[in-house]
Structure formats: C-alpha cells, structure tokens
Amino acid sequence: MIRSLIRACAVSAALYCSATVATTLDASPVVETPVGPLRGLAEDGISVFRGIPYARPPVGQLRWRPPVPASAWTGVRDATRFGPACHQPPSRPGSIYAPAQDPPMSEDCLSLNIWAPAGARDAPVFVWIHGGALSGGTSSDPMYDGAALAARGLVVVSINYRMGVxxxxAHPDLSAESADGVSGNYGLLDQIEALRWVQRNIAAFGGNPGNVTIAGESAGALSVMYLMAAPAARDLFHKAVAQSAYMMSMPALRETAHGMPAAEETGLALSRTLGIRGLARLRAADAQSLTVQAATAGFMPLGNVDGKTLPAQLVEVFDRRQQAPVPILAGFNEGEIRSLRFLLPPQPADAAAYDTAIRAAYADLADAMLQRYPSTDLDAAMLATTRDALYGWTAERLVRSQTVLGQASYLYFWDHAYPAATEAGLHAFHAGEIPYALGTLHGTPPGWPKSPDTDAERALADALQGYWSSFAADGRPTAAGRPDWPAYGDARAFMAFAGTPLPGTHLLPGMFELLETVVCRRRAQGDQPWHWNVGIASPPLPPETDGCR
Structure with missing residues (x-):
C-alpha cells in the first residue's frame, strides 16, 4: 500500500500530490498534514487514522464555549487508536443498540477518524455523523467503520461531538459571555469545526475538499439538517445523506415557542434542579456526573433557534429556501418505531376508544387520519402514526424541498425483512439499514438481530454501498447490475429496499399531505410542537387557517 502511494506521487510529480506518505520500519502509513505528521495503520489496502484532534479539549473555561481549533504538533503523532467518546449516560440495559461495553469517555473527545484508499487522489469525502438522540454514541462504534466505503474509493471521516448537557x-450567563450573545448549540458548532478541519486537511489523505458529503442517521440525520440550515456550515459540504431524520420543533433561545420553554430558561431550571448555581460551579462539576444527572432530570438536548447558528425553525428555513442548495439522499424505515416503543403512548383499550380519541383530537381531519391509520390493527396504527410523523414526513419534506431548489433528490424506503429481526418483532427497525449501507454487518452490537450470512444479504448490502458511494462521488446513486434510482421529481419517485432494490412512485399516498397540514396548523397557532404528540397523544388540532387546510 505504501509503495503504491509513493509510486502514485512519483508518476504525478509535475502535479499536486494529495497524500504525502513515508514508510516506517513497521510499514505503518505516515501522512504529512498541515497540522503535523500522523502515523496510522495499514489494513487491507486502506490507510486508517484514528483519534485525530480537530479541536482543543473543551474543559475548564472552554466548557460551553465554541470549539477552538486544535493546535499543530511537532513530531509524528500516533493515530492508531480511537479517541474517547464524549460524555453520555450509560447504555440502556436490554437495548439492541447497546455496545458490548460502554466506551471510555472524556471531555477531551473532539476527534475524528479517517479511512483512505491506497493511492487516493482527489477522492470524494464522506463524513459520517453518528446518531444517539444527541445524547449518546461515538465514532468508534464498529458499525460505523469506514473501511468498506473506502474500498469503493471514498475517503471516509467519522467524528465525535459534544452531546447532552x-x-x-443554553443559559443566560453563557449567552452574556458570548460575543454573539447566544448559548447552546455547542455540539453543532463542534460538527462545523470538524468540517472546517476537513476542508483544511483532507487533501493530505487523498480527499477532495470540494466534494464532501455529510451523512448521518437519526440524530446524525437531524445534525445533517442543522448543518444544512446553519449559515456557518455553508460551503463546507456539497451533498447530504439523511437516514431517518426527524424535523421536530426546536426551542427558541429566549422565548417560549411552539409549546416549548425558552432554552435559556430550561438551562436555569436545570441548574436549580441540580443545585449547581453559577458558571464557575457548573464548569467545575464532574463531567460524567453532570451528564447523568441532567439526563435523569429530563434534560433533552436539542439545537435552539438562536438567530445565529440556527436562524429559524428548520421548517421555516426550508420553506424560505435558505437551506444549503445541495443534492440529497433521504429516507426512512418501515419499522422505525418497533425498536423505539418508548415513543408510543399507552395503547387504548379497544378500537372504539382509539377512534374516539382520534376524532376528539383531529376534528375535521379525523376521517383522513382514520383512513390512513385505521383501528383495525391498533398496534400497526400506532406504530405507523408515530413513524410517519417523525420520519416519513421529514424524509419526503427534505427531498421535496431540495427538488424545489433544483437539486437532485432521492427518496428511499427501507422495508427489508430477515429471520432474526422478524422473530424479534423488529421488521425494518430503526437504524437497521446502517450496516448494509456502510458495509458493517459484522460490526453490529450484541443485542442486534443478526443478518444471515447469505448471498441475498450480501447482495443487498453491496447494492446499498454502491448507491451510497456513487451518490457521494457524483450526486447520482447508481449500483452495478441494479435498477436505476430515479430522482424524486414530479413523479415523486423513490427506491424501496425489501430484499432487492425496487423503484416506485408515490410512497404512502396521502401521508405527506395529511401530516403537512397538521404541522402547518400547529405552526400557525404557535403553541404546539409537532413531533411525537400525534395520534391518540395529540392535543386538539388547531382549526384550519389561510394556507393550512
């Protein structure tokens, strides 16, 4: 591998060589970057560099401040081990997403990892943002290993970012000390700083800083939308992949909005609840204890509308066509909520009680709701109602919005069944597509329903990796020997993944229009959020207004 990189540089001596490589005694790759040399690992034709700091440790006075770029170093820095995860609560026992053991954690966690193919030069860059409700997760998760996509010609980057409290x-005292007069959104600012690091340094690994795709699932996909809406992230990426994104309502920094208290007031209330008053004491508190205590107290991390990092609600940014004008690949899973049942309200006693609750909540839209989510199968109705309100509506809204901007947009629907998932009642569950798209079926957590090692499963994984990697390369998802994936366009096209890729049109007809009307009315009234307070958990829906029928 090292010889091939050196040979590639020699052949193009008259041109810019994007990777400066040396051979060490143990044949480990060494790359000269603008911030200093790094020694990584050579694994099956892929150069791997782990735990690269992109920002200084946010400890002491840097806790709850925007990230500060990491300092350059002298001498060759070891990059063979992942950095620690950012602080998070312990994994929930019994969760299929729980790792074999919780990772080491530290506030010194703002690092990234890179997988680069041998001989890479001006290669497309794929930046993966992990999920975990902005509360948990880490870039070192084996399911996020970038080797398979790197083998397809991408330079893959995965990042850590601050989570939870x-x-x-957000807090008035933090806003007061900020030059911009705002607070919160530090995890999002970390992601932006990581993308800046990529712009400055990725060419040293053979990547093209002018061809960067940001990608993520769940909270990682929420982060993708935040980045699309954030002015500071503009031009740091050129395509987006949003897997199971949820365009939920956000708190405003200083005012009650959409049924949510001001983010600063939430911060004050949390400080009172924890009995930790003043920034000095908050900054001196043990990071892990503070993280766990805040989560136990019900603190829910979300981006806030501060007028600076996030200028408006995501729906408003996209309606105003102020989001990043980039191609997008977005979709959701048929069984999203089967592994997230804690998002469901208690099931009503019978079909009659369900019908009564829907009619009381949805008034003139009740018939449409009952047609879309009938009481003939209460469990299926409740699963589908929450799935669509969070993930289905968001996915279609994203591709519709980017289509309006003239950007190529691609919608998918993951509906894949395999024995272990079906037996566990987890058909096409939340995040189930990740190991197929990233090529990490071998790296799923212990409680994850295992995919069988069959030709059919390998073929499906090969197809997804082909579509994802080609989209990152040129904005068009294609896979050798597989159906063409049509852009969403006027035909409202999508690709279904249910054993094999199958293109179609008009996914779940009427779903988007119904939920768009619900969200529109709640936005117009201004005192209701619009995410999982749906179905039988819905407050009375506001009446129709001009533009919201």
Missing amino acids: LGYL
Missing part, C-alpha cells in the same frame, strides 16, 4: 446547554 455538555453539548446543548
């Missing part, structure tokens, strides 16, 4: 606390 350390990543999203």
Whole structure:
C-alpha cells in the first residue's frame, strides 16, 4: 500500500500530490498534514487514522464555549487508536443498540477518524455523523467503520461531538459571555469545526475538499439538517445523506415557542434542579456526573433557534429556501418505531376508544387520519402514526424541498425483512439499514438481530454501498447490475429496499399531505410542537387557517 502511494506521487510529480506518505520500519502509513505528521495503520489496502484532534479539549473555561481549533504538533503523532467518546449516560440495559461495553469517555473527545484508499487522489469525502438522540454514541462504534466505503474509493471521516448537557446547554450567563450573545448549540458548532478541519486537511489523505458529503442517521440525520440550515456550515459540504431524520420543533433561545420553554430558561431550571448555581460551579462539576444527572432530570438536548447558528425553525428555513442548495439522499424505515416503543403512548383499550380519541383530537381531519391509520390493527396504527410523523414526513419534506431548489433528490424506503429481526418483532427497525449501507454487518452490537450470512444479504448490502458511494462521488446513486434510482421529481419517485432494490412512485399516498397540514396548523397557532404528540397523544388540532387546510 505504501509503495503504491509513493509510486502514485512519483508518476504525478509535475502535479499536486494529495497524500504525502513515508514508510516506517513497521510499514505503518505516515501522512504529512498541515497540522503535523500522523502515523496510522495499514489494513487491507486502506490507510486508517484514528483519534485525530480537530479541536482543543473543551474543559475548564472552554466548557460551553465554541470549539477552538486544535493546535499543530511537532513530531509524528500516533493515530492508531480511537479517541474517547464524549460524555453520555450509560447504555440502556436490554437495548439492541447497546455496545458490548460502554466506551471510555472524556471531555477531551473532539476527534475524528479517517479511512483512505491506497493511492487516493482527489477522492470524494464522506463524513459520517453518528446518531444517539444527541445524547449518546461515538465514532468508534464498529458499525460505523469506514473501511468498506473506502474500498469503493471514498475517503471516509467519522467524528465525535459534544452531546447532552455538555453539548446543548443554553443559559443566560453563557449567552452574556458570548460575543454573539447566544448559548447552546455547542455540539453543532463542534460538527462545523470538524468540517472546517476537513476542508483544511483532507487533501493530505487523498480527499477532495470540494466534494464532501455529510451523512448521518437519526440524530446524525437531524445534525445533517442543522448543518444544512446553519449559515456557518455553508460551503463546507456539497451533498447530504439523511437516514431517518426527524424535523421536530426546536426551542427558541429566549422565548417560549411552539409549546416549548425558552432554552435559556430550561438551562436555569436545570441548574436549580441540580443545585449547581453559577458558571464557575457548573464548569467545575464532574463531567460524567453532570451528564447523568441532567439526563435523569429530563434534560433533552436539542439545537435552539438562536438567530445565529440556527436562524429559524428548520421548517421555516426550508420553506424560505435558505437551506444549503445541495443534492440529497433521504429516507426512512418501515419499522422505525418497533425498536423505539418508548415513543408510543399507552395503547387504548379497544378500537372504539382509539377512534374516539382520534376524532376528539383531529376534528375535521379525523376521517383522513382514520383512513390512513385505521383501528383495525391498533398496534400497526400506532406504530405507523408515530413513524410517519417523525420520519416519513421529514424524509419526503427534505427531498421535496431540495427538488424545489433544483437539486437532485432521492427518496428511499427501507422495508427489508430477515429471520432474526422478524422473530424479534423488529421488521425494518430503526437504524437497521446502517450496516448494509456502510458495509458493517459484522460490526453490529450484541443485542442486534443478526443478518444471515447469505448471498441475498450480501447482495443487498453491496447494492446499498454502491448507491451510497456513487451518490457521494457524483450526486447520482447508481449500483452495478441494479435498477436505476430515479430522482424524486414530479413523479415523486423513490427506491424501496425489501430484499432487492425496487423503484416506485408515490410512497404512502396521502401521508405527506395529511401530516403537512397538521404541522402547518400547529405552526400557525404557535403553541404546539409537532413531533411525537400525534395520534391518540395529540392535543386538539388547531382549526384550519389561510394556507393550512
């Protein structure tokens, strides 16, 4: 591998060589970057560099401040081990998403990892943002390993970012010390700083800083939308992949909005609840204890509308066509909520009780709701109602919005069944597509329903990796020997993945229009959020207004 990189540089001596490589005694790759040399690992034709700091440790006075770029170093820095995860609560026992053991954690966690193919030069860059409700997760998760996509010609980057109370606390005192007069959104600012690091340094690994795709699932996809809406992230990426994104309502920094208290007031209330008053004491508190205590107290990390990092609600940014004008690949899973049943309200006693609740909540839209989510199968109705309100509506809204901007937009629907998932009642569950798209079926957590090692499963994984990697390369998802994936366009096209890729049109007809009307009315009234307070958990829906029928 090292010889091939050196040979590639020699052949193009008259041109810019994007990777400066040396051979060490143990044949480990060494790359000269603008911030200093790094020694990584050579693994099956892929150069791997782990735990690269992109920002200084946000400890002490840097806790709850925007990230500060990491300092350059002298001498060759070891990059063979992942950096620690950012602080998070312990994994929930019994969760299929729980790792074999919780990773080491530290506030010194703002690092990234890179997988680069041998001989890479001006290669497309794929930046993966992990999920975990902005509360948990880490880039070192084996399911996020970038080797398979790197083998397809991408330079793959995965990043850590601050989460929970350390990543999203807003507080009047923090706003007062900020030059912009705002607080919160620190985890999002970390992601932006990581993308800046990529712009400055990725060419040293053979990547093209002018061809960067940001991608993520769940909270990672929420982060993708935040980045699309954030002015500071503009021009740091050129395509987006949003897997199971949820365009939920956000708190405003200083005012009650959409049924949510001001983010600063939430921070004050949390400080009172924890009995930790003043920034000095908050910054001196043990990071892990603070993280767990805040989560136990019900602190929910979210981006806040501060007028600076996030200028408006995501729906408003996209309606105003102020989001990043980039191609997008977005979709959701048929069984999203089967592994997230804690998002469901208690099931009503019978079909009659369900019908009564829907009619009381949805008034003139009740018939449409009952047609879309009938009481003939209460479990299926409740699963589908929450799935669509969070993930289905968001996915279609994203591709519709980017289509309006003239950007190529691609919608998918993951509906894949395999024995272990079906037996566990987890058909096409939340995040189930990740190991197929990233090529990490071998790296799923212990409680994850295992995919069988069959030709059919490998073929499906090969197809997804082909579509994802080609989209990152040129904005068009294609896979050798597989159906063409049509852009969403006027035909409202999509690709279904249910064993094999199958293109179609008009996914779940009427779903988007119904939920768009619900969200529109709630936005117009201004005192209701619009995410999982749906179905039998819905407050009375506001009446129709001009533009919201």
